[in-house]
Amino acid sequence: MPGEGVSDTGKRGLTRIATTILIIIICFFVGSGIYYFINQTGASSTNNNTADITPPSIQDVRISSKTETSATIAWKTSEPSTSQVIVNDSSDAFITETELQETLVTNHSVSLSELQPNTTYQYTVISRDAAGNEATSQDELTTLAQADEIPPTISGVSISNITESSAIITWNTDETATGQVNYGKTETYDNTTPLDSNLTNNHSVTLTGLDDGTTYYFQAISKDSNGNVATSANQTFETQTAIPVGSQVDQRAPDFTVQDLDGEDVTIKLSDFRGKIVMINFWATWCNPCILEMPHIQAVSDNWSSADLAIFAIASNTNESLNTVKEFIEDEEYTFPAYYDSEGQAKSLYSISTWPT
Numbered sequence: 001m002p003g004e005g006v007s008d009t010g011k012r013g014l015t016r017i018a019t020t021i022l023i024i025i026i027c028f029f030v031g032s033g034i035y036y037f038i039n040q041t042g043a044s045s046t047n048n049n050t051a052d053i054t055p056p057s058i059q060d061v062r063i064s065s066k067t068e069t070s071a072t073i074a075w076k077t078s079e080p081s082t083s084q085v086i087v088n089d090s091s092d093a094f095i096t097e098t099e100l101q102e103t104l105v106t107n108h109s110v111s112l113s114e115l116q117p118n119t120t121y122q123y124t125v126i127s128r129d130a131a132g133n134e135a136t137s138q139d140e141l142t143t144l145a146q147a148d149e150i151p152p153t154i155s156g157v158s159i160s161n162i163t164e165s166s167a168i169i170t171w172n173t174d175e176t177a178t179g180q181v182n183y184g185k186t187e188t189y190d191n192t193t194p195l196d197s198n199l200t201n202n203h204s205v206t207l208t209g210l211d212d213g214t215t216y217y218f219q220a221i222s223k224d225s226n227g228n229v230a231t232s233a234n235q236t237f238e239t240q241t242a243i244p245v246g247s248q249v250d251q252r253a254p255d256f257t258v259q260d261l262d263g264e265d266v267t268i269k270l271s272d273f274r275g276k277i278v279m280i281n282f283w284a285t286w287c288n289p290c291i292l293e294m295p296h297i298q299a300v301s302d303n304w305s306s307a308d309l310a311i312f313a314i315a316s317n318t319n320e321s322l323n324t325v326k327e328f329i330e331d332e333e334y335t336f337p338a339y340y341d342s343e344g345q346a347k348s349l350y351s352i353s354t355w356p357t
Contacts (some may be wrong), residue, residue: 001256007233016333020262024242032105032179032343037287037299039157044079050079050208052130052131052133053131054133054229055065055128055129055134055191056078056079056081056127056128056129056132056133056135057077057135058075058076058077058125058127058135058136058137059073059076059077059078060073060074060075060076061073061075061125061137062074062075063141065111066143066144067142067144067149067160068115068117068143068144068145068187069113069114069115069116069117069143070112070113070114070115070143071111071112071115071141071143071274072109072110072111072112073109073110073111073112073141074087074107074108074109074110074124075108075125075137076106076107076108077080077105077106077108077127077135078106078130079106079129079131080081080104080130080131080353081104081105081106081127081128081135081357082096082100082101082102082104082126082127083101083103083105083108083110083125083126083127084098084099084100084101084110084125084126084127085098085102085110085123085124085125085126086096086123086124086126087112087115087121087123088122088123088124088348089119089121089122090119090120090121090122090140092093094230095121096114096216097199098110098111098112100333102356104129104130106170106178106184107354108125108127110125115157115172116143117143117144117145118144118146119142119143120140120141120142120144121141121142121143122138122139122140123135123138123139123140123141123142124137124138124242125138125218127296133223143157147226148224148226148228149226150220150223150226150228151176151222151228151229151230152173152175152177152223152224152228152230152239153173153174153175153230154171154172154173154220154222154230154231154232155171155172155173155174156170156172157169157170157171157220157233157235158170158171158238159188159269160233162213162237162238162239162240162270163239163240164210164213164239164240164241164242164243165207165208165209165210165211165212165239166206166207166210166239167206167207167210167216167237168180168205168206168207168319169203169204169205169206169207169208169218169219169220170202170203170204170205171203171220171222171232172202172203173201173203173222173224173230174201175201175224175225176199176200176201176224176225176274177197177199177200177203177222177223177225177230178195178196178197178198178199178221178222178223178224179196179198179203179204179220180192180193180194180195180196180202180205180220180221180222181205181207181218181219181220181221182218182219182221182231183207183216183217183219184216184217184218185214185215185216185217187217187319188233189217189219192206193207195250199225199314200325202203203222203223205220207343209238211239212239212240212241212242213238213239213240213241213242214238214239215237215238216236216237216238216239217234217235217236218235218236218237219231219232219233219234219235219314220232230281231270244290246352247349247350249303252269252271253268253270253278253280254349254350255268255269255270256268256339256345256346256349256350257343257345258328258339258340258342258345258346259289259322259339259340259341259342260339260340261322261326261329261338261339261340263293263322266339268312268339273310276308276309276310277304277308277309277310278312279297279300279309279310279311279312280312280314280350280357281293281311281312281313281314281357282314282316282341282346282350282352282356282357283313283314283316283330283355283356284315284316284318284319284320284355285315285320285324285325286319286320287316287355288354289355289356289357290356293356294332294334296332296335297311297334298334298335299312301336302335310337311336312337312339313336313338313339313340313342314339314347315335315338315339315340316341316344316347316355317340317341317343317344317347318344320340320342322342325338325340329355
């Protein structure tokens, strides 16, 4: 009815409308808050994904200044980083590590020391960037062998084949080395032989041009491939006294020049046959005794070794020619060495006046 208040039913309807509006308002504000929270959370997550988690790249690792006991390891990194090296032996057992260089650089250099000569090591270079990301690189190095500073050892020094004017010095070394001899008439040595630069363990040097009947001082010298020099103790020897040359007893048989059966000059130096038996036979084709003894000379030649016996059958130039001598030897098929005394030098030096001699 007019003038009456809102009915109970109307009041209930207004209450429902007011409640609905309130829920809508609440949902609007609450929903905005949820969106804001989610959006802020997403933004925070995006910022965390941009953190540096990439290690530096190690490049151009190299070894320099390597010695018997040390080496320098150098490398580069793609970004500023620390520097350190760990060293293991060839079986990967830990040996040492260098002090950490905390300065961030891209060019790195670390020195290793107190290494062993001629030894192979495994090493690891380590670099960490500002964010703590670590990179490593492994390789190996071998130190240099220790330089040889020990001279060779000289032993077995001996003197042989001493004559009036020469001698042979021999010795051994415990490693290959050169050979040379200092020698002279006093302990200060006046002469040095030419250097034998061949590296060997067995050495032989011949001294020539010596004076007869003279005492000489000498020492052997050897140098190894690293330049270490060794010298032997001073020693002495005495050359033989010269023997007069002549055809008499206790005189030295003279050397002489003759022709072989082809007409070529041949100088016979009897000292070249020292240690052998030497037979010099003077003969002629017109000498009957000479002809009769020729088969015996041939028999001796056949039955003796040339290492023990030297035969020189010298045909006279008296009433003789090279052709007749050659023809006789070839016809009789003698094989011992025969010569022709074309100038009569041998006959004169040996004072030959009768044949055979």
